[in-house]
Every structure is written in structure tokens, then in C-alpha cells.
Amino acid sequence: MPHITIEYSNNLADVHDVAALVADVHAVAAGHPWVPLAGLRTRAIVREHFLVADGAPTNAFVAITVRVGPGRTDDEKQAFLDTILDGATISVEGPDGSTTSLAIAWSIEIQEIDARWRVNRNRIRPPGDASDVSRDTASPDVRNAGAQDAVSDGLT
Numbered sequence: 001m002p003h004i005t006i007e008y009s010n011n012l013a014d015v016h017d018v019a020a021l022v023a024d025v026h027a028v029a030a031g032h033p034w035v036p037l038a039g040l041r042t043r044a045i046v047r048e049h050f051l052v053a054d055g056a057p058t059n060a061f062v063a064i065t066v067r068v069g070p071g072r073t074d075d076e077k078q079a080f081l082d083t084i085l086d087g088a089t090i091s092v093e094g095p096d097g098s099t100t101s102l103a104i105a106w107s108i109e110i111q112e113i114d115a116r117w118r119v120n121r122n123r124i125r126p127p128g129d130a131s132d133v134s135r136d137t138a139s140p141d142v143r144n145a146g147a148q149d150a151v152s153d154g155l156t
Helices: 011-015 018-030 074-093 140-152
Strands: 003-009 041-047 059-068 103-112
Touching (some): 003 011, 011 059, 018 041, 074 103
Parallel strands (some): 003 041
Antiparallel strands (some): 003 059
16 A cells, blocks of 8 residues: 556647656555555556647646555645645656646545555565555455445345
8 A cells, every 4th residue: 555546638648648647656665654565556547538728738637646555644645645746746847837738637635544454466576475455455254244234134
């Protein structure tokens, strides 16, 4: 954790290196104190069909979604979002915004994952590593209790 998804309009790739954006965001996230590298995922999704504002061909968007497990304070989450958005913006626009010909609408949001509904099987960490068990993963007893409740409520 976290899992970061960068959604972008396809005109961004015409003038910017999206692979570099993904690598830069990943590096910025990896440098954050509460991010375990083995749990970090960063990916990009292109949107071929889009309109931004008045539909001008130089209008673009980048929408970043960050999914994290529970346990961070609002201040910690806000600081992380600021760090990621600043890193992404600098990657594409440069430190002063001068390296793009696009008018980019940037957005970022954080989604906290409900641990009751997350199963995590991470084969990247070495077996037996204490960090192999995600704190975001509900125990089998909790998952089974939820399933039992569904059966008794007639939901299955």
C-alpha cells in the first residue's frame, strides 16, 4: 500500500512521457516514510475519449487516485496527497509550469480501503517476513464471520 492510479487524457502522451510520469510518482511515493516499497503499486490508464472544459484540443487532465489502508490521520493523508500531486505536476510541467503546451486539469483523491473487504496476497515479500501479513487484510475469522452473517441474513 498505497496503490496509485494515474488516469490521463490521451493528448498528454502526445507531448509528455507517461512512463516517466509513472516512474516519478512511484519514486516520490517510495520516498515517503509510511510507504513500504513491497506494497507500492503505481499504474496509468489512458482515456481515449474525453472532453475537458470547452473541448479545446490543448485541454488535458490527470486524475490521480491513491488507495491506502486505514490508520493514517487526516494530516498524514493530506501531506501524502500534496507530495504526490507536487511530484506529478513537476514531472509533467516542470518546476515552473513551463514545460507543457497543454492546459492540464489536475486532481488527486485518497480512498481509504475498508480492511473488512480486502484480501491481500503479496508474493513480493519474502515468506515469513513480518511485513508479509498486511495490516489491511482482515483475518480469516473476520472474513468468515462476515460470510456467516450474509448466510444468516439470506444474502447468499
